[in-house]
Amino acid sequence: MSALFEFCLRMGDNTLVLGHRVSEWCGHAPVLEEDIALANTALDLIGQTQLWLGLAAEVQGEGKSADDLAFLRDAWDFRNALLCELPNGDFGQTLMRQYLFDEWHCMMLNALRSSTEKRVSDIADKAIKEASYHLERSRDTVIGLGDGTTESHARMQAALDYLYPYVGELFVADGHDEAATKAGIAPDLASLRDGYDAALSATMAAAMLTIPDDKFAHKGGRTGRMHTEHLGHMLTQMQWLQRAYPGASW
Amino acid sequence: MYAQMVKSTGEGVKSRDEMSPEEAAFQDRIDQDIKIEPKDWMPEGYRKTLIRQIGQHAHSEIVGQLPEGNWITRAPTLERKAILLAKVQDEAGHGLYLYCAAETLGVSRDELTEDLLSGRMKYSSIFNYPTLNWADMGAVGWLVDGAAIMNQVPLQRTSFGPYSRAMIRICKEESFHQRQGYDIMMKMAQGTEAQKKMAQDALNRTWYPALMMFGPSDKDSVHSAQSLAWKIKIDTNDELRQRFVDQTVPQAEYLGLTIPDENLKWNDEKGGYDFSQPDWEEFFDVVRGNGPCNVDRLAARNKAWDDGAWVRDGLLAHAEKRAARKTAAE
Ligand SMILES: [Fe+2]
Numbered sequence: 061m062s063a064l065f066e067f068c069l070r071m072g073d074n075t076l077v078l079g080h081r082v083s084e085w086c087g088h089a090p091v092l093e094e095d096i097a098l099a100n101t102a103l104d105l106i107g108q109t110q111l112w113l114g115l116a117a118e119v120q121g122e123g124k125s126a127d128d129l130a131f132l133r134d135a136w137d138f139r140n141a142l143l144c145e146l147p148n149g150d151f152g153q154t155l156m157r158q159y160l161f162d163e164w165h166c167m168m169l170n171a172l173r174s175s176t177e178k179r180v181s182d183i184a185d186k187a188i189k190e191a192s193y194h195l196e197r198s199r200d201t202v203i204g205l206g207d208g209t210t211e212s213h214a215r216m217q218a219a220l221d222y223l224y225p226y227v228g229e230l231f232v233a234d235g236h237d238e239a240a241t242k243a244g245i246a247p248d249l250a251s252l253r254d255g256y257d258a259a260l261s262a263t264m265a266a267a268m269l270t271i272p273d274d275k276f277a278h279k280g281g282r283t284g285r286m287h288t289e290h291l292g293h294m295l296t297q298m299q300w301l302q303r304a305y306p307g308a309s310w
Numbered sequence: 311m312y313a314q315m316v317k318s319t320g321e322g323v324k325s326r327d328e329m330s331p332e333e334a335a336f337q338d339r340i341d342q343d344i345k346i347e348p349k350d351w352m353p354e355g356y357r358k359t360l361i362r363q364i365g366q367h368a369h370s371e372i373v374g375q376l377p378e379g380n381w382i383t384r385a386p387t388l389e390r391k392a393i394l395l396a397k398v399q400d401e402a403g404h405g406l407y408l409y410c411a412a413e414t415l416g417v418s419r420d421e422l423t424e425d426l427l428s429g430r431m432k433y434s435s436i437f438n439y440p441t442l443n444w445a446d447m448g449a450v451g452w453l454v455d456g457a458a459i460m461n462q463v464p465l466q467r468t469s470f471g472p473y474s475r476a477m478i479r480i481c482k483e484e485s486f487h488q489r490q491g492y493d494i495m496m497k498m499a500q501g502t503e504a505q506k507k508m509a510q511d512a513l514n515r516t517w518y519p520a521l522m523m524f525g526p527s528d529k530d531s532v533h534s535a536q537s538l539a540w541k542i543k544i545d546t547n548d549e550l551r552q553r554f555v556d557q558t559v560p561q562a563e564y565l566g567l568t569i570p571d572e573n574l575k576w577n578d579e580k581g582g583y584d585f586s587q588p589d590w591e592e593f594f595d596v597v598r599g600n601g602p603c604n605v606d607r608l609a610a611r612n613k614a615w616d617d618g619a620w621v622r623d624g625l626l627a628h629a630e631k632r633a634a635r636k637t638a639a640e
């Protein structure tokens with residue numbers, strides 16, 4: 061399959077899976093403003109999914125739709141980073157996950173605005189506005205809760221400790237990534253790491269949180285080699301109607 | 311609106327002779343359709359009734375996120391998921407405007423929230439019914455938001471300024487909610503046999519609870535008489551229910567769905583449909599806490615609030631630290 065197709069899947073599966081996770085909060089947030097903000101984040105991510113998976117389906121050229129890709133692939137065909145599929149945990153874990161993703165997402169989208177593939181740069185132009193807003197919010201919340209009470213600080217440190225091992229995967233390229241970079245579609249993933257680390261250090265310093273020393277990275281989501289156990293459960297819910305009533309139009 | 315059986319003063323409407331000069335001047339303004347603003351003098355009963363009504367309405371928007379949130383993670387297409395998310399986000403926004411309108415009457419959002427969580431204040435009975443198949447997302451938008459609009463459109467002219475302005479904003483969004491609900495119903499009613507079955511099942515379960523949303527007949531209620539005189543309420547419950555039935559029956563026919571009422575019949579003389587009343591025993595059971603979902607809904611809201619305590623405390627502590635650092639730096 062083409063590098064462009066793989067690339068679009070990786071972008072679209074990130075937003076699909078993370079958007080789904082965030083949408084699980086609906087009606088259960090700590091405060092009304094957060095219910096609104098979380099729904100808004102999920103909505104943006106699902107909207108971006110329509111664009112990425114729509115482009116993926118177009119590039120694939122088998123007459124499939126974004127919905128076919130979202131609802132009719134099994135876990136081994138998903139190409140999201142593992143970070144995106146991890147469970148919500150408490151509100152702190154959800155917002156830490158969001159921050160760790162948003163920081164990467166913004167750097168990625170910014171780089172994609174100069175993609176040689178116009179359809180990619182068009183999506184990036186649109187998505188960057190939403191992602192920047194998500195980042196502003198998630199960063200403020202991580203800082204606020206990290207530098208809040210003893211309890212909120214402890215919870216945010218626990219969230220960072222749990223999630224940090226899933227950050228590294230975002231910067232590890234495989235053959236598909238290298239082909240996309242070579243074609244000028246996407247930036248070299250490794251080249252984003254220094255900027256990311258600098259931003260992360262600044263945020264965590266303001267949040268009074270300690271970044272773990274161990275740089276070990278869980279991998280396998282972006283390549284599809286090995287997802288976590290969590291993804292399958294998400295798909296049973298997300299895909300249920302489409303699977304139970306094949307061929308229906310909704 | 312999602313307010314049912316809001317108690318007013320319970321004393322009946324005062325005649326002109328019984329009114330103090332302030333009360334008479336207040337009533338004059340209402341009769342002339344001049345809006346009452348938060349700083350204006352108002353009878354204590356007016357203030358209290360409005361707090362009950364706006365509070366109940368706000369709580370309904372908040373609890374109303376749950377039956378629809380129940381299907382967000384199972385929405386069958388990306389577009390349906392996005393639309394549903396947008397709708398539920400709107401409902402939370404409606405809750406926010408309404409709590410703000412209530413705050414102008416001197417009650418805080420936290421106080422109202424406490425009253426919801428302890429069960430002292432109610433929310434609309436409709437949200438104590440479950441959403442069991444995907445067509446319920448259609449039925450909720452079409453019938454529940456439809457009934458809400460029926461109530462809220464006249465309330466745009468309500469006498470209390472902040473409430474009226476909140477209604478104007480909310481009504482715009484509610485009509486989008488109703489349309490997307492009807493659109494889901496249309497897809498389902500024109501779909502496979504299984505989808506048609508879902509659509510009919512959703513209508514069967516939602517019809518009478520939707521009729522209950524207007525509350526029992528209030529033509530003899532002293533509470534309603536006072537609210538009507540103060541223009542906190544514009545129409546009686548029966549008028550609104552009739553209007554809702556008259557509007558909805560042709561829509562159901564267009565969908566090819568059957569409204570679960572054998573007595574439903576056009577009445578030429580009154581220029582509206584005759585229809586069966588919902589089971590008011592069931593309604594009072596639901597209001598007393600015995601609906602199919604009362605316990606779950608309140609438990610979900612309480613859990614969200616309790617689990618979120620550390621977040622609210624943390625953010626507050628941070629804001630205070632920041633303010634202190636700023637003062638120290640100056
Ligand atoms: Fe609403």
Ligand SMILES: [Fe+2]
Nearest residue numbers: 374401455458
């Ligand atoms: Fe509603």
Ligand SMILES: [Fe+2]
Nearest residue numbers: 401455484487
């Ligand atoms: Fe609505």
